[in-house]
Amino acid sequence: MRDSEGKAAEGPLKxxxxxxxxxxxxxxxxxxxxxRLAERLRHQPENSVVLVVAPAGYGKTTLLTWWVEEVGGRxxxxxxxxxxxxxxxxxxxVVTALRTAGAGLSxxxxxxxxxxxxxxxxEVAGLLIxxxxxxxxxxxxxxxxxxxxHNNAVHHSLGYLLHRQPLQLQVIILTRADPPxxxxxxxxxxxxxxxxxxxxxxxxEEAEAFLSCSLSIRLQPQAM
Numbered sequence: 001m002r003d004s005e006g007k008a009a010e011g012p013l014k015x016x017x018x019x020x021x022x023x024x025x026x027x028x029x030x031x032x033x034x035x036r037l038a039e040r041l042r043h044q045p046e047n048s049v050v051l052v053v054a055p056a057g058y059g060k061t062t063l064l065t066w067w068v069e070e071v072g073g074r075x076x077x078x079x080x081x082x083x084x085x086x087x088x089x090x091x092x093x094v095v096t097a098l099r100t101a102g103a104g105l106s107x108x109x110x111x112x113x114x115x116x117x118x119x120x121x122x123e124v125a126g127l128l129i130x131x132x133x134x135x136x137x138x139x140x141x142x143x144x145x146x147x148x149x150h151n152n153a154v155h156h157s158l159g160y161l162l163h164r165q166p167l168q169l170q171v172i173i174l175t176r177a178d179p180p181x182x183x184x185x186x187x188x189x190x191x192x193x194x195x196x197x198x199x200x201x202x203x204x205e206e207a208e209a210f211l212s213c214s215l216s217i218r219l220q221p222q223a224m
Contacts, residue, residue, distance in 0.1 A: 015089065015092065017092060017093060017096055020079075021078065021079045021080075021081075021093065022079075022100055023079075024065065024075065025062075025065050025077075025079075027065055027069065034063060034066070037067075037195065037199065037200070038063075038066065038070055038071075040193065040195065040199075042067075042070075042071060045190065046138070046167040046168075046170075047165040047166060047167045047168075047169060048170050048171075048191050048192070049165070049170075049171045049172075049173070049186050049191055049192050049193070050170070050171070050172040050173070050195070051175070051183070051192060051194045052064070052172065052173065052174045052175070052195045053175055053176070053177065053178060053196050054176070054195075054196060054197040054200050055176055055197065058200040058201075060174045061144055061174060063200065064142060064144075064172065073137070073138060073139075073140065074103070074137055074138065074140065075139070075142065076094075076097035076098045076139060076141045076142065077142045077144065078097045078142065078144065079144045079145060080144060080145045080146060080148050084148070084154075085148075085150060085154060087121055087151065087153045087154050088113060090151075090154050090157075091113055091124045091157070092113050094141070095109050095110060095113065095128070097141065098128070098139065098141065101139055102137075103131070103135060103139050104134065104135060105128070105131045105132075109124060109128060109131065112124060112127065121154075121156070121157030121160070122160050124157065125157050125160045125161040125164075126160075128161060129164050129165070129166055132168050133166035133167070133168060136168075137168070138168050138169075138170065139169060140170040140172060141169065141170070141171050142172045142174065143172070143173050144174045145174065146173045146175040147176040147177050147179070155179065155180050155181060159181050159182055162181065162182070162186065163185070
């Protein structure tokens with residue numbers, strides 16, 4: 001459209017979602033296999049929530065990258081940043097990640113996100129719950145760097161989804177600090193599995209393998 005002077009009329013810009021934020025991180029050259037941790041991730045109940053909490057450098061993302069390759073299946077990955085504290089943006093990325101991973105979501109979800117400037121975020125979560133509950137296959141949603149989220153509206157709406165989480169959905173949250181979600185309730189329900197810094201620390205064998213691969217250093221037994 002153009003105005004009376006022939007200039008292009010300015011309309012609302014459609015938000016561009018970055019596909020790189022939905023891409024599973026590439027496997028590192030020196031990726032140390034950690035079957036003891038992968039085994040804990042593998043045997044999770046349906047509609048489980050896995051919380052991986054540790055400071056930077058503990059290999060949270062690397063562990064999940066390896067686990068994804070081992071397990072396979074439908075996986076939706078969302079790498080968060082500060083801009084994702086805007087609830088509509090957060091949920092657009094979540095919905096797009098799930099659709100990219102093959103979740104059969106109705107167009108009602110995207111229509112709701114695009115059509116209302118002010119949303120009750122439980123509406124979005126509710127539609128997702130209904131759509132995912134119709135899936136025949138399990139799907140895993142990974143939220144990486146969730147510690148960057150500090151908007152209570154995002155926490156509240158995600159908590160709504162986790163509280164009514166369908167059997168077909170598993171959620172994995174990678175973060176540097178415990179999120180303000182109803183973790184105690186999830187523990188009581190037997191739906192929460194936790195990996196923390198103590199779990200992610202290298203064993204002697206893993207440390208030796210890492211140094212040998214990354215620095216070509218082979219430590220003597222007395223140095224271990």
